[in-house]
Amino acid sequence: MTGTTSVGGPHLPRYHREDAALRTPVGFPDYRSTALRAPLRTPVDLAHRLTEVTGPVLGEDRVLPHDADLTLRNGGEAVGQRILVHGRVLDSDGRAVPGALVEVWQANAAGRYRHVGDSFPAPLDPHFDGLGRVVTDSLGRYEFMTVKPGAYPWGNHHNAWRPAHIHFSLFGRAFTQRLVTQMYFPDDPLFGQDPIFNAMPAAARHRAISRFSLERTQENWALAFEWDIVLRGSDQTPFETDDDGDVA
Amino acid sequence: MSEPFGNPLLVVPDAPGPHQPRSGRRGSGFLDGPLRLGTTPSATVGPYLAIGMTWPDGAWAAEEGTAGAFWIRGRILDGAGDLVADAMVETWQADPDGGFASPEDPRGAASYPGFRGFARSHTADPPGEFAVHTLKPGRVPDGDGGLQAPHIDVSVFARGILDRVVMRIYFADEAEANAEDAVLRALPEDRRSTLLATPADDGYRLDIHLQGERETVFFAV
Numbered sequence A: 001m002t003g004t005t006s007v008g009g010p011h012l013p014r015y016h017r018e019d020a021a022l023r024t025p026v027g028f029p030d031y032r033s034t035a036l037r038a039p040l041r042t043p044v045d046l047a048h049r050l051t052e053v054t055g056p057v058l059g060e061d062r063v064l065p066h067d068a069d070l071t072l073r074n075g076g077e078a079v080g081q082r083i084l085v086h087g088r089v090l091d092s093d094g095r096a097v098p099g100a101l102v103e104v105w106q107a108n109a110a111g112r113y114r115h116v117g118d119s120f121p122a123p124l125d126p127h128f129d130g131l132g133r134v135v136t137d138s139l140g141r142y143e144f145m146t147v148k149p150g151a152y153p154w155g156n157h158h159n160a161w162r163p164a165h166i167h168f169s170l171f172g173r174a175f176t177q178r179l180v181t182q183m184y185f186p187d188d189p190l191f192g193q194d195p196i197f198n199a200m201p202a203a204a205r206h207r208a209i210s211r212f213s214l215e216r217t218q219e220n221w222a223l224a225f226e227w228d229i230v231l232r233g234s235d236q237t238p239f240e241t242d243d244d245g246d247v248a
Numbered sequence B: 001m002s003e004p005f006g007n008p009l010l011v012v013p014d015a016p017g018p019h020q021p022r023s024g025r026r027g028s029g030f031l032d033g034p035l036r037l038g039t040t041p042s043a044t045v046g047p048y049l050a051i052g053m054t055w056p057d058g059a060w061a062a063e064e065g066t067a068g069a070f071w072i073r074g075r076i077l078d079g080a081g082d083l084v085a086d087a088m089v090e091t092w093q094a095d096p097d098g099g100f101a102s103p104e105d106p107r108g109a110a111s112y113p114g115f116r117g118f119a120r121s122h123t124a125d126p127p128g129e130f131a132v133h134t135l136k137p138g139r140v141p142d143g144d145g146g147l148q149a150p151h152i153d154v155s156v157f158a159r160g161i162l163d164r165v166v167m168r169i170y171f172a173d174e175a176e177a178n179a180e181d182a183v184l185r186a187l188p189e190d191r192r193s194t195l196l197a198t199p200a201d202d203g204y205r206l207d208i209h210l211q212g213e214r215e216t217v218f219f220a221v
Ligand SMILES: [Fe+2]
Pocket: A107, A162, A165, A167, B046
């Protein structure tokens, strides 16, 4: 496999597909709402042509200055444990993905979403809307300040609780790289009973869990968690980094 | 039910994991096989995707007033035939000249007045229905010396779907081009129509069936 296909002359990348044993399935029986929503037929393989290897350029024009600090809304400070969430967006070839739009949303510190559909009787926070947006820098790095989200109940099964998590939506360079996922926190005791966490194959679950990052904690201000996100690569560049982790 | 999901070993690390992207072999100049970082597993957008994924201008791949622009509308239906009112549809396509507003196009990034190529539509209002305002894409090379029929790549995200599902929208009034399209031709004839948008008052319509007799053809990309 050369990693490229010819399209009337120019060579196109062919994006590597993770082994099925390491990908989240579209449906999972213990997550009950997948029963009527996850398609049942085997998807048809689609070769990567121009539409699949290109993608929209969504950068700073989609982001406002306050979007990187979720703790300041409506002229006041959100309640909760302040945390800095940071990391890199890479592709599976080890290349940084610069200029990538990262959209995040989450519950407040009490586990309540600012959404008409959320009826959990936990307080809303007038100074927290749960929306953040950032663009990765030239080395693929992102960071945002927020409060640690609370766990929240849902109706999937008796006494079901979602582990604390932050939703992430990522655009890489190409349609094939699009990813929506959730970031978890280390050692959450709720992992064992959560079918959304357990739908991820056991061998891939650790990739969704952030790492406590003592080195980025801010003295007298905030804790920090690090989470690197890996999008699909295309065999275009050998994996080779220098000691700073920069792509050589 | 103390262990409803029955997996006592919750987390099995592999190496190098995404938290250690700098570890592993480096500097030797030799690789004895593809060395890859494990990709981050996907997860459902959940019921509150509107908080993070909606844009005021989301539906507008083509700006209001762009000559030739139209609406593509449709419903998303589940396996019981019920409307899915908490989904997100995203579309990506070529401009009418067959160019992409993307530097990843080896022919160069195209620019077409008033056109972004990308749109996203929440299905909350009206419930279960998506709508994107766009232009008919041109034909683009298929890599085998032919041309693809005009098409739009579509991602569907929703509560109850753990990984996005991908389909294509083709146009029923492009019969000649559709008959030459390698992707359509590879599908059983009776399933092609699940991808064909049909002309409507202000553009085109196509319903997306997540399951059932008329389950849409979804693609593995
Ligand atoms: Fe959530």
